[in-house]
Amino acid sequence: MRGEWNGLKALFLLDCPYAYYVHCFAHRLQLALVAASREVSSVHQFFSNLTFIINVIKSSPKRHNELQANKATEIEDLLSSGQLETGRGVNQIGTLKRAGDTRWSSHLQSINNLLNMFDATISVLERIMVDKSCTSNQRGDADVALNLMISYEFVFIAHLMKELLGITDVLCQALQKKSQDIVNAVKLVSTTKSLIQNLREERWESFLEEVNLFCQKHDILVPQMDAMYIARRGRAHHQQDQITVERHFRIDIFYIAIDKQSHELDNRFSDRALELLTFTSMLEPKDGFKNLERDQIYTLVEKFYPSNFTSQELIHLGYQLQHFICEVQNDDKLRNMSTLQELCQYLAETGKSDVYFLFDRLIRLVLTLPVSTATTERAFSAMKIMKTRLRSKMEDKFFADSLVIYIEREIAKSFSLETIIDDFKSVKDRRVLFDL
Known part of the structure; x- marks a missing residue:
C-alpha cells in the first residue's frame, strides 16, 4: 500500500505533494524485523527448526510435565551447589512457548525460554528416543530435534536473534501503547539503530565468546574457526567458494542478519x-x-x-x-x-x-501523523478473530455489530442485561406511540 510509484502513497502525493509518509508506529515492528531477518536462509531455517522442536515437546501433556520436572530438578541441584540464589520471583520453572505472528515479543520469549530450559529439553528428547511406548515417528522426530539443538549453528543463531530482538523489543513494546510519546519514540528509534550498529562493529568478539561459553557448558562441539566451512557435501560442495567457518558465521550470518534489521529500521523510520x-x-x-x-x-x-x-x-x-x-x-x-x-x-x-x-x-x-494509536491494527486483528475463528459464515450487519462489541468490550462490560432490555422496550413503546 505504501508504494511510492504506484501504491496508495503515490495517490496521496498526486493530490497533495506535501504529504509525508510516516510508518504507523502501532504496526508490530518486531514481526517485521523477524521477517527481515528470515531473508537470511540460515535464520529462516532456525525459526522453522525452533517451531519443530517446540512442537515435538509440547505435543503431549506428558512430555510437558517431564520438561517441567527436569527443570525443577535442575534448579534444585543448582541451589544446593550454591550456583543460584533464592528469592521471591526468581528461579521460575517456566515452559516452552511457540512464536506466534500475532503475539508481541513472542519470538524473543520463545528463544529465551528454550535457552533457559536447554538441558531440560535435551533430557526429554533423549527419553523419547528410547521410549518403546512412543511410535517410530515420534522417536524419529525427537532424534532430529536433538540433532538440531546440539548443533553449533542453531545455538549461534539463537543467541544472535536473542540479542537483536532484545535490542528492538523496547522500541516494539513502546510503539504498542495507545498513546505514543513522540519525543520518546524518536529517542528509542535512534538508540535502537545505535545499539544495532554497535553490535555489528564492536561486539563480535564478546558475542562469539558468549556463544562458545554456552556451548562448553552444555557439551556442544565448538568448530575450529579457521577450518574450511562445508555447507553441503557431494556435487553441491564443489560448486561453492571455499570459505572458513569464521567467515560463514561472521559474514554470512552475523553481519547480514544485522544489516537486514538496520535496513528495515531505516525504511520504516527514515531520517526525514x-x-x-x-x-x-x-x-x-x-x-x-x-x-x-x-x-x-x-x-x-x-x-x-x-x-x-x-x-x-x-x-x-x-x-x-x-x-x-x-x-x-x-x-x-x-x-x-x-x-x-x-x-x-x-x-x-x-x-x-x-x-x-x-x-x-x-x-x-x-x-494527522499516524503515530498515536493502534486502533486500526487492533480492529483488523479483531476482524480476523471474529470472522475466521468464531464464525464461519456471517452477514455483514451482524458481523459489524459483533465486531464493535468485541473491539469495545471494555465499554460493553459497563452495560447490564437489564439496561439493554429496558432500552429495547423503550424503542418498542415509541414505535407504538408513532403508530397511534
Whole structure:
C-alpha cells in the first residue's frame, strides 16, 4: 500500500505533494524485523527448526510435565551447589512457548525460554528416543530435534536473534501503547539503530565468546574457526567458494542478519520522518510547553508545511505563539496538559482555536501523523478473530455489530442485561406511540 510509484502513497502525493509518509508506529515492528531477518536462509531455517522442536515437546501433556520436572530438578541441584540464589520471583520453572505472528515479543520469549530450559529439553528428547511406548515417528522426530539443538549453528543463531530482538523489543513494546510519546519514540528509534550498529562493529568478539561459553557448558562441539566451512557435501560442495567457518558465521550470518534489521529500521523510520517527528515533539504541552521555540516552529512550517501557510501567515503565527506562551504562564490548566489531543480539544472548547487559529492549524496538521494509536491494527486483528475463528459464515450487519462489541468490550462490560432490555422496550413503546 505504501508504494511510492504506484501504491496508495503515490495517490496521496498526486493530490497533495506535501504529504509525508510516516510508518504507523502501532504496526508490530518486531514481526517485521523477524521477517527481515528470515531473508537470511540460515535464520529462516532456525525459526522453522525452533517451531519443530517446540512442537515435538509440547505435543503431549506428558512430555510437558517431564520438561517441567527436569527443570525443577535442575534448579534444585543448582541451589544446593550454591550456583543460584533464592528469592521471591526468581528461579521460575517456566515452559516452552511457540512464536506466534500475532503475539508481541513472542519470538524473543520463545528463544529465551528454550535457552533457559536447554538441558531440560535435551533430557526429554533423549527419553523419547528410547521410549518403546512412543511410535517410530515420534522417536524419529525427537532424534532430529536433538540433532538440531546440539548443533553449533542453531545455538549461534539463537543467541544472535536473542540479542537483536532484545535490542528492538523496547522500541516494539513502546510503539504498542495507545498513546505514543513522540519525543520518546524518536529517542528509542535512534538508540535502537545505535545499539544495532554497535553490535555489528564492536561486539563480535564478546558475542562469539558468549556463544562458545554456552556451548562448553552444555557439551556442544565448538568448530575450529579457521577450518574450511562445508555447507553441503557431494556435487553441491564443489560448486561453492571455499570459505572458513569464521567467515560463514561472521559474514554470512552475523553481519547480514544485522544489516537486514538496520535496513528495515531505516525504511520504516527514515531520517526525514525522524526530523519531522523531532520538530513536532516541540509542540508537546508537557512541563508547560518548555520545548516550544518560535524559531524551530518556523523551521517546521517552512520545511514541511509550506503549502499550508503563506509568508504572511507565518509572520502572524509568530505573534500568536508569543501571546499563547504568555497565556500558558498564567493558566494552570494549560500548564498541566500532557498531550496534543488535550490541547486541541481545549482550544476548541474555549473558542481559543479562533484566536490562535494558525497555531491550531499547525496542531491539527501534526495530529494527522499516524503515530498515536493502534486502533486500526487492533480492529483488523479483531476482524480476523471474529470472522475466521468464531464464525464461519456471517452477514455483514451482524458481523459489524459483533465486531464493535468485541473491539469495545471494555465499554460493553459497563452495560447490564437489564439496561439493554429496558432500552429495547423503550424503542418498542415509541414505535407504538408513532403508530397511534
